[in-house]
Amino acid sequence: xxxxNRRSALSGIAAALVLDGCAKRWPKGANGEERRVNFYNWDxxxxxxxxxxxxxxxxxxxxxxxxxxxxxxxxxxxxxxPGFDVIVPSNEFVTRLGMSGLLQPLDHGRIPNMANLAxxxxxxxxxxxxxxxxxxxxxxLGIGYRKxxxxxxxxxxxxxxxxxxxxxxxxxxxxxxxxxRLGAKYLGHSVNDVGPALMTRVTDMLIAQKRHVKLFHxxxxxxxxxxxxxxxxxxxxxxxxxxxADDDDLGFVVPREGTLINSDSLCIPAGAPRPDNAHRFxxxxxxxxxxxxxxxxxxxxxxxxxxxxxxPGEYRNNPVIFPTGPGMANSEYGRFEGxxxxxAVDEAITRMMAA
Amino acid sequence: MKEQPARSxxxxxxxxxxxxxxxxxxxxxxxxxxIWGYSFGENRTLIDIAITGSWANYARALKPLYLAILLxxxxxAGITTAICFIVGLPVALSIxxxxxxxxxxxxxxxxxxxxxxxxxxxYALMAILRTEGQINSLAxxxxxxxxxxxxxxxxxxLPLINNNFAVLVGLVYVHLxxxxxxxxxxxDRLDRSLIEASLDLGAGHLATLWRVVVPLALPGxxxxxxxxxxxxxxxxxxxxxxxxTNSQMIANIIExxxxxxxxxxxxxxxxxxxxYLTFIALAVQALAQRRSAAREAQG
Amino acid sequence: xxxxxxxxxxxxxxxxxxxxxxxxxxxxxxLLILIVFSFNDSRRTTAWRGFTTRWYAxxxxxxELLAAFGNSLVIALVSTLIALAVGTATALLLxxxxxxxxxxxxxxxxxxxxxxxxxxxxxxxxxxxxxxxxPAELPWPLNLGAIILAHATFSFSFVALVVRARLASFDMAxxxxxxxxxxxxxxxxxxxxxxxxxxxxxxxALLAFTxxxxxxxxxxxxxxxxxxxxxxxxxxxVRFSVTPAVNAASTLLILLTALLTALALWLQGAxxxxxxx
Numbered sequence: 001x002x003x004x005n006r007r008s009a010l011s012g013i014a015a016a017l018v019l020d021g022c023a024k025r026w027p028k029g030a031n032g033e034e035r036r037v038n039f040y041n042w043d044x045x046x047x048x049x050x051x052x053x054x055x056x057x058x059x060x061x062x063x064x065x066x067x068x069x070x071x072x073x074x075x076x077x078x079x080x081x082p083g084f085d086v087i088v089p090s091n092e093f094v095t096r097l098g099m100s101g102l103l104q105p106l107d108h109g110r111i112p113n114m115a116n117l118a119x120x121x122x123x124x125x126x127x128x129x130x131x132x133x134x135x136x137x138x139x140x141l142g143i144g145y146r147k148x149x150x151x152x153x154x155x156x157x158x159x160x161x162x163x164x165x166x167x168x169x170x171x172x173x174x175x176x177x178x179x180x181r182l183g184a185k186y187l188g189h190s191v192n193d194v195g196p197a198l199m200t201r202v203t204d205m206l207i208a209q210k211r212h213v214k215l216f217h218x219x220x221x222x223x224x225x226x227x228x229x230x231x232x233x234x235x236x237x238x239x240x241x242x243x244x245a246d247d248d249d250l251g252f253v254v255p256r257e258g259t260l261i262n263s264d265s266l267c268i269p270a271g272a273p274r275p276d277n278a279h280r281f282x283x284x285x286x287x288x289x290x291x292x293x294x295x296x297x298x299x300x301x302x303x304x305x306x307x308x309x310x311x312p313g314e315y316r317n318n319p320v321i322f323p324t325g326p327g328m329a330n331s332e333y334g335r336f337e338g339x340x341x342x343x344a345v346d347e348a349i350t351r352m353m354a355a
Numbered sequence: 356m357k358e359q360p361a362r363s364x365x366x367x368x369x370x371x372x373x374x375x376x377x378x379x380x381x382x383x384x385x386x387x388x389x390i391w392g393y394s395f396g397e398n399r400t401l402i403d404i405a406i407t408g409s410w411a412n413y414a415r416a417l418k419p420l421y422l423a424i425l426l427x428x429x430x431x432a433g434i435t436t437a438i439c440f441i442v443g444l445p446v447a448l449s450i451x452x453x454x455x456x457x458x459x460x461x462x463x464x465x466x467x468x469x470x471x472x473x474x475x476x477x478y479a480l481m482a483i484l485r486t487e488g489q490i491n492s493l494a495x496x497x498x499x500x501x502x503x504x505x506x507x508x509x510x511x512x513l514p515l516i517n518n519n520f521a522v523l524v525g526l527v528y529v530h531l532x533x534x535x536x537x538x539x540x541x542x543d544r545l546d547r548s549l550i551e552a553s554l555d556l557g558a559g560h561l562a563t564l565w566r567v568v569v570p571l572a573l574p575g576x577x578x579x580x581x582x583x584x585x586x587x588x589x590x591x592x593x594x595x596x597x598x599x600t601n602s603q604m605i606a607n608i609i610e611x612x613x614x615x616x617x618x619x620x621x622x623x624x625x626x627x628x629x630x631y632l633t634f635i636a637l638a639v640q641a642l643a644q645r646r647s648a649a650r651e652a653q654g
Numbered sequence: 655x656x657x658x659x660x661x662x663x664x665x666x667x668x669x670x671x672x673x674x675x676x677x678x679x680x681x682x683x684x685l686l687i688l689i690v691f692s693f694n695d696s697r698r699t700t701a702w703r704g705f706t707t708r709w710y711a712x713x714x715x716x717x718e719l720l721a722a723f724g725n726s727l728v729i730a731l732v733s734t735l736i737a738l739a740v741g742t743a744t745a746l747l748l749x750x751x752x753x754x755x756x757x758x759x760x761x762x763x764x765x766x767x768x769x770x771x772x773x774x775x776x777x778x779x780x781x782x783x784x785x786x787x788x789p790a791e792l793p794w795p796l797n798l799g800a801i802i803l804a805h806a807t808f809s810f811s812f813v814a815l816v817v818r819a820r821l822a823s824f825d826m827a828x829x830x831x832x833x834x835x836x837x838x839x840x841x842x843x844x845x846x847x848x849x850x851x852x853x854x855x856x857x858x859a860l861l862a863f864t865x866x867x868x869x870x871x872x873x874x875x876x877x878x879x880x881x882x883x884x885x886x887x888x889x890x891x892v893r894f895s896v897t898p899a900v901n902a903a904s905t906l907l908i909l910l911t912a913l914l915t916a917l918a919l920w921l922q923g924a925x926x927x928x929x930x931x
Binding site: 038040042043044063064065066067068072075076079080082083084220242246273 | 696697718776779780783784787788790791874875877878879880881882886887889890891892
Binding site: 069071072074078099100101210213214216218227228229343346347349351353 | 398400401402420421423424485487516517595596598599601603607608611612613614615616617618
């Protein structure tokens with residue numbers, strides 16, 4: 001093991017077990033807050049040196065904790081904030097958290113780097129006036145497919161939601177909400193305002209389609225596709241970009257009927273112990289250089305125009321990271337539509353899965 | 356001597372009774388009481404639950420849609436427990452009757468896989484079972500060397516994953532030690548002379564197993580069945596990752612209520628429905644045991 | 655049974671050996687594949703692309719993962735000790751005494767096993783944030799306290815069940831004899847009952863340790879900003895892909911726990927052998 005440096009290993013263990021063990025005290029900074037910020041984030045969702053660079057620049061240490069999806073984040077915070085300063089929910093959950101009083105309003109005066117954002121992201125329907133959130137990444141759902149096993153480009157939701165052509169080779173997203181929304185989109189409706197009649201129609205369509213579907217995945221669809229378990233899968237462009245880089249028999253398309261856009265966004269939860277550090281951290285992440293560094297690692301599309309300008313053409317012109325075509329023009333954010341709607345969706349999915 | 360009244364050794368009784376009772380009350384009953392309250396509540400907003408005393412959540416849980424899933428889950432947990440028992444009994448026997456060194460080695464060998472994270476273990480199982488996984492490659496290679504020269508068609512991958520079979524394999528894989536450990540603990544202190552006598556009298560090993568070992572080890576078997584069946588009933592990862600499109604179990608529904616559906620009252624009602632069932636089953640078992648013990652004491 | 659021989663030496667019989675080998679293959683094949691692919695020179699774990707140790711190197715530079723390792727082991731060890739003490743007391747209480755509400759206690763004892771993990775997780779979440787708030791940002795290891803208490807709660811009834819099964823067959827004549835010889839309650843407990851319990855205690859402790867080390871749901875809901883554990887890290891890691899880094903981390907955890915257990919069992923081996931003889 002040439003590159004396994006014993007000293008770094010030992011010091012790593014020492015840092016983990018001993019330094020953490022001693023009651024670590026954070027000195028106070030000029031703003032009167034302890035020089036730390038508790039960041040609650042998805043895993044591998046920053047640049048390789050982003051957090052260390054922030055500490056170097058400001059003396060504030062970033063302590064990161066992890067969650068795996070928005071539902072977990074919401075469940076963890078709904079009874080009270082155990083001490084997180086910055087979180088990264090997706091668009092619909094920004095709305096949910098904001099309306100539930102679980103977020104602090106952002107002070108735009110302390111986030112001058114907001115000017116770096118692309119105009120389309122400065123004001124968004126899920127957070128009018130950017131009161132609660134700053135965009136970090138965005139992504140769209142589409143169909144990932146194995147070129148050699150599929151005829152042409154499967155550019156319609158029909159091929160996964162309403163057709164026996166690829167029977168037994170289809171993987172759908174288990175995220176119930178999105179399935180209903182995409183079904184509605186396929187039938188020519190908006191992804192929002194799905195009433196009971198349309199919901200029944202979509203559910204019945206999915207029940208009929210089920211015998212052609214091989215599996216429901218929890219956002220690991222790109223791996224199942226790469227492993228050859230399935231030939232078509234509903235997945236996010238950012239996840240597909242990773243596997244396509246390894247295997248050029250894989251492709252990604254946003255179906256022409258349009259799709260769902262998502263945007264993971266930086267927010268400060270209510271009761272955050274260090275709001276000023278949190279603002280400084282968010283502003284830092286929106287810096288053009290820093291944001292470009294993050295995009296180098298995670299390769300999701302960035303809403304940061306100044307950062308995009310710094311990126312190589314290989315990223316900017318990548319058709320998986322930045323899909324084009326009629327489907328993109330016809331894409332929408334999913335809206336939060338009340339607790340009654342969530343319940344109706346869950347019953348519909350339970351019915352579909354049990355059928 | 357069987358059980359004695361608490362009065363006969365008050366100090367010992369107090370010392371033994373206070374820690375578990377206090378623990379159960381403060382750290383189990385109290386947190387759970389909140390959830391129990393929720394099961395009679397309704398969602399007012401995304402985060403505000405009003406405890407209204409309504410039975411609506413239980414009524415919803417008893418709808419045929421959910422009852423059917425519950426029955427299916429009971430069936431799956433039952434089959435899993437049965438397979439674990441059949442697979443685990445010989446293993447527990449071997450451990451119990453092995454020498455001290457071999458016994459330690461076997462115990463560790465049984466437990467070692469279970470110190471790997473459940474999710475990782477399930478993914479490892481997926482890797483083996485999948486269409487282009489190791490079992491299928493092996494079977495494919497065998498088919499290619501044996502069957503194809505004899506004129507058979509090309510190899511069709513075995514459907515090992517994304518169906519109910521895979522769910523059962525996953526459940527057995529995860530729950531086997533829950534069965535082996537209590538069986539081992541019970542078999543370990545069996546009176547060996549009884550087994551030897553049975554063998555000396557001409558009974559075969561299998562007959563001895565059924566007629567002598569199993570009845571003697573019954574308490575351990577019962578606890579093995581309980582602590583295998585109940586967690587299997589609550590499994591949600593195996594159906595989620597290994598199952599196909601109709602493999603959802605009751606725990607998947609419960610899990611969804613506390614996460615994506617954000618419906619804690621309904622999730623609470625479903626959870627407590629499971630708990631009421633178990634509570635009744637365990638109480639009946641305890642009563643039956645006491646009655647048979649009393650009968651023995653009289654006779 | 656110090657030197658096994660005769661009809662009960664099941665290990666020497668070929669059908670049982672075959673059976674054990676089969677079970678071993680079933681249990682270990684997935685793990686072997688996992689370990690092999692932790693050396694795979696590709697971000698994917700499905701196709702072999704060559705040998706590398708870079709995933710291990712990256713692990714040792716990941717302070718977060720090492721801290722998660724440390725946290726998980728501390729939580730598992732402490733909660734196992736608590737579960738062992740409380741669980742054994744429960745088993746002894748139920749075995750030894752007759753008292754009002756005994757059947758109810760026995761049934762309640764089964765509940766921590768039957769409560770769906772997620773319901774218990776949410777119960778602890780509400781309890782430790784809204785009812786009895788666990789202070790945030792305590793120094794390590796106190797910040798793990800809420801997680802440890804939660805783990806001990808769900809694992810002690812497993813211990814109680816296993817120990818109870820062991821007690822069921824205890825030869826009461828031993829106690830009568832000891833009492834006739836003038837031994838008091840304490841002496842009987844310490845010198846007769848506890849030694850008899852050792853295999854049950856080992857089995858119970860192994861179960862409790864496993865449950866704690868593996869738990870994700872309850873840990874997630876009781877963890878705060880500085881208390882990431884290994885399963886929480888893993889669940890977050892696989893959101894993007896099961897990379898060989900996850901496999902490498904698991905391989906290390908397998909090795910580490912195997913070493914610890916081997917050590918613990920070896921230290922106790924003498925006692926166990928004596929007791930079983």
